Amino acid sequence: MSASSPTTWAGRARSADPVAYLQYPALAVLLAWPFLFSTYNTGLLTEILIFAIAAMSLDLLMGYGGLVSFGQAAFFGLGAYTTVILSVSFGMSPWTGWAAGVVVSAAAAAVIGFLCIRLKGVGFFMLTLAFAQLLFSAALKWRSLTGGSDGIGGMQRPALAGFRLDDPATMYFVALGAFLLSLVLLRLVVGSQYGHALVGIRDNEVRMRALGYRANAVKLIAFTVSGLFAGFSGGLYAIFNGFVSPDAMAFGLSGTILLMVVLGGAGSLVGPAIGAAVFLLVKQIASSYTEHWLSIVGIIFVACVMFFRSGIYGLLLRLGRRGS
Amino acid sequence: MGLLEIEGLNKAFGSLTVTRNVSLSVPSGRKHVIIGPNGAGKTSLIHQIGGQLQPDSGRILIDGAEVGKLGPEGRARLGLARTFQKNTLFPKLSVHENVRLGAQARFGSPFDLFRPARRSTELDDRAASLLARFGLDHLAQAPAGSISYGDQRQLELAVALSGEPRILLLDEPTSGLSPTETKALVGVIRSLPDDLAILMIEHDMEVVFSLADRITVLYYGEVLAEGTPEEVTANARVQEVYLGAGI
Numbered sequence: 419m420s421a422s423s424p425t426t427w428a429g430r431a432r433s434a435d436p437v438a439y440l441q442y443p444a445l446a447v448l449l450a451w452p453f454l455f456s457t458y459n460t461g462l463l464t465e466i467l468i469f470a471i472a473a474m475s476l477d478l479l480m481g482y483g484g485l486v487s488f489g490q491a492a493f494f495g496l497g498a499y500t501t502v503i504l505s506v507s508f509g510m511s512p513w514t515g516w517a518a519g520v521v522v523s524a525a526a527a528a529v530i531g532f533l534c535i536r537l538k539g540v541g542f543f544m545l546t547l548a549f550a551q552l553l554f555s556a557a558l559k560w561r562s563l564t565g566g567s568d569g570i571g572g573m574q575r576p577a578l579a580g581f582r583l584d585d586p587a588t589m590y591f592v593a594l595g596a597f598l599l600s601l602v603l604l605r606l607v608v609g610s611q612y613g614h615a616l617v618g619i620r621d622n623e624v625r626m627r628a629l630g631y632r633a634n635a636v637k638l639i640a641f642t643v644s645g646l647f648a649g650f651s652g653g654l655y656a657i658f659n660g661f662v663s664p665d666a667m668a669f670g671l672s673g674t675i676l677l678m679v680v681l682g683g684a685g686s687l688v689g690p691a692i693g694a695a696v697f698l699l700v701k702q703i704a705s706s707y708t709e710h711w712l713s714i715v716g717i718i719f720v721a722c723v724m725f726f727r728s729g730i731y732g733l734l735l736r737l738g739r740r741g742s
Numbered sequence: 743m744g745l746l747e748i749e750g751l752n753k754a755f756g757s758l759t760v761t762r763n764v765s766l767s768v769p770s771g772r773k774h775v776i777i778g779p780n781g782a783g784k785t786s787l788i789h790q791i792g793g794q795l796q797p798d799s800g801r802i803l804i805d806g807a808e809v810g811k812l813g814p815e816g817r818a819r820l821g822l823a824r825t826f827q828k829n830t831l832f833p834k835l836s837v838h839e840n841v842r843l844g845a846q847a848r849f850g851s852p853f854d855l856f857r858p859a860r861r862s863t864e865l866d867d868r869a870a871s872l873l874a875r876f877g878l879d880h881l882a883q884a885p886a887g888s889i890s891y892g893d894q895r896q897l898e899l900a901v902a903l904s905g906e907p908r909i910l911l912l913d914e915p916t917s918g919l920s921p922t923e924t925k926a927l928v929g930v931i932r933s934l935p936d937d938l939a940i941l942m943i944e945h946d947m948e949v950v951f952s953l954a955d956r957i958t959v960l961y962y963g964e965v966l967a968e969g970t971p972e973e974v975t976a977n978a979r980v981q982e983v984y985l986g987a988g989i
Contacts, residue, residue: 607855614859615852618843621832628792628826630818630847630905639853 441688448594452587462702464590466695467597468655473678473690474604475647480676481685482608483640484620485535489546490675492530492553493523493645495667497652499557502570502662507563512576516653523649524642526553531641535634550672557664569663573656589658596654597691600647604687607643616640648675677715681722683729692730743806744769745939746791746822746909751800753783753790753963760786761797762963768939770908773931775950776943778960779983784943785827787960788913791941792824793817804909818847823907825898827914827943833887837878837897840886841869844904868904876900876930892923896930903934910934912942916949928952 452460476490500519504510510518530549534542557564564570575583583589607613619626619633627633656662665671674697682693697715704711726733744767753761760783768774776784789795791802793814802809804820812820831840845868846852846859859865873879876896881889886897895915902910915931916924928949934940944950950957950971957974959966967977974980 606858609858609860610855611846611850611852611857611859611862612855614843614846618832621834624794624814625826625831626847627814628794628818628824629844629901630815631852632815636852639855643855 452590457586460586460590462698464586464593464658465655466698467590467593468651468658469675469678469698470691470694471597471600471651471654472648472675473682473694474600474687475644475651476675476679477684477687477690478604478607478647479640479644480679481683481687481690482613482616482620483637483644485637485640486539486543486676487534487546487641487644488543488669488672488676489530489548489550490644490648491667491669491671492546492550493527493648494652494655494671494675495553495557495662495664496523496526497649497654498656498662498666499564499652500649501653501656502573503563505573506570512573512657513578516650516657519653519656520646520649523652524646527645527648528638528642531638531645535637535641547669547672550667550669554664554667554669557667564664567664569661569665571661573660575657575660583657593654593658596650600650601687601691604647608687612636612639677719681719681729683731683733686729686731689729689731692734696730743767744772745805746941747801747803747806748791749801749803751787751790751797751802753786753795753797759963761790761800764800764960764963764965766941766958766965766968768909768941770937770939772955773940773942773953774956774958775954776941776958776960777945777947777950778966781962782960783963784960785913786963788824788911788941788943792822792911818905818907821908822911823902823905823909824911825902825913825915827917831886831894831897831901834885836883837886837889838866838869838873838882840897841872841900841904842866844901845869845872848905872900872904875933892919892926895919895923895927899927899930907938909939909941912940912944914943914945916944916946924949 451463472490472494476487479485479487497519500522501512501515504515504518505512530546534545534549537545558567575589577583578588578592581588583592615626615631615636619631619636623633652666655666678693678697679690680693681696682691683689696718700715700718701711704714722729728735746768748764748766751761751764753759764787766774776787778784786795790797793809793812793816797810804817804822807820809817809820832843835843842865845865849868850862850865851857870879870882873882876899878893878896878900881893886894889897899912899915916927919927924946931940931953944953954971956969957971958968959974959980961983966983967974967980969977
C-alpha cells in the first residue's frame, strides 16, 4: 500500500497540484471556525487536528519511507503519559511535560527504531506491534507510575500568555498552531534532500545503497522523527483531555492511526490529515445512530482499498485534474 | 597495484560454486572486460565486488584498502559505482531527478532534513552537465520510465557516474540494445574519464574487442584465461570451450 502512494516528486513538479488551491480557503475556514460554530464542534475539530498530527507522523514513515508500522500508539502514548505524569505527579507545568513528552517519544523511537528497521515488510510490522504491546503492558501494570487501567486524571489545562486553555477556542487555536507547525516541518522534511533519499530507498533500496546512501541511517531518522511527532500529538491530546489512560497506547489506537493514513492517502501528508477528519467525523455522526459505527468505517476502508488505492486525497487529486 | 584488486575470491550457493579462486587487478584507466558463457558466474562476481553479495572467502581491495566488511554504501563512498543488468532507475522520477539523486549521495547532504532538494543549484548543475555529455538533455524533464530503452541504459550509466567514481562496474551495459544504440553507448564508454578503472561484463564480442584493454574469461566460476585481447583470442583453451562455439 505504501509503494503505490501518490507521491512522486516529478508528479508534483510538473503539474500544479489542484488540491493546493484549496489550502488557503481551508486555512481560512480553520481560523474562523471557533467564531462560526458551537463549542461542541470546536472540541471535535480540536480532536481532529490532534489526530491529524499523529496520522501525518505515521505517514512520514509509511508513505515516504515504505515502513508500515503498527506501533504508532506507543509514541503517542509516551507523549501523553509523560505530559500527565510530570504535570500531575511531579507538579510541573503541562507545557514542560509536553516538551519532555516529545523528547521521551523521540528517544524511545530512536531505540525501538534501531531494532525494527533491520526488518522489512511483515517482520517490521510485527516487531513494531510487539514493542507497542510491551509499552502498553507497562502502562497497564506499572500502577504506581501510570495509575494502571484507570490512568491518571485531574490535570488542569494550563494558561498561555494570559489565555486560559479551559476556553475551547483557545485550546482549539493551540491545536491548530501545533497542526500547522507539524505540517510545515514535515513538508520541509519530505521535500529535503533527506526526504528524497528516503523515498528513493522506499522505491529501490539496492540501487540507493549502491549509490552510497546509508539506508539504515536514513530509515532510523524517519522512525525517530515519526515518533517525535507522534509524541507531540500525544502530549497535546493529554492536555486537551486532562487525563491519560492505557487507551492512549493501545494497539487499537495504532490501528486507528494506520487507518487514517490509508483512508486519506499515504505519502501526501495532507491526505492522512483528511483521513483523520473523515474517521473522527464518521465516528461522531454514525455512533449517535448505531453502536456498530466501526463497520461503517470498515466499509469505507474496503472501498478505499478496492477502488481508490491512493485514498481520499488521491481521489481529490484525480477529480481536480479532470476538472482543470 | 591496481585501484581494484581481487584476490582468491570464492563463493558457493550450496553445492553450486559460482566463484572459484578468482583474482584480478584493474588499475586506474584500464577497461577490463569479463566474458564467459551463461552461468559462468560473471554477475555474481560483480555483486561481490559491489557488496550486494558476500563472498565466502578471498579479499577485495579498493585502492589498497580491504572492503570485505563494508556494505555497498561504504564501497560507493570509496569511489566504486555500478550499473545493474536490469534497469533499476526510478521510473516515476524525471531523467534529471534520477541523476540528481545519484549526485546527492556524494555531493549533497542527505542527512539535512530541512534543505530543500529542488533548490540545490550545485546538484542541478552537475546533473545537467552530465545529461548534456550523454546527449540526454532534451529528455531531462521526462519521467525515466517513459524514455526509450536505449536512452534508459545511457541514463543508467549517467546515474552511476553522477558521484564521480574512480571505479566503475558495468553489468552488460549493451544488453537488449539495437546495433545503433550499442554503437552510441560504446562511444559514451570510450569518452569516460581517462583515469577511471572500468570492469565490465559484456556478451557482444564486437563491443568487447572495441573496448577491452584486458580480458578475463570466466568458465564455471573459474578464470580460464586472462590477458590482452590478442592473447585471449590466441589461447587454445578459450577457443575450445568458448570462442570455438562460433563467434
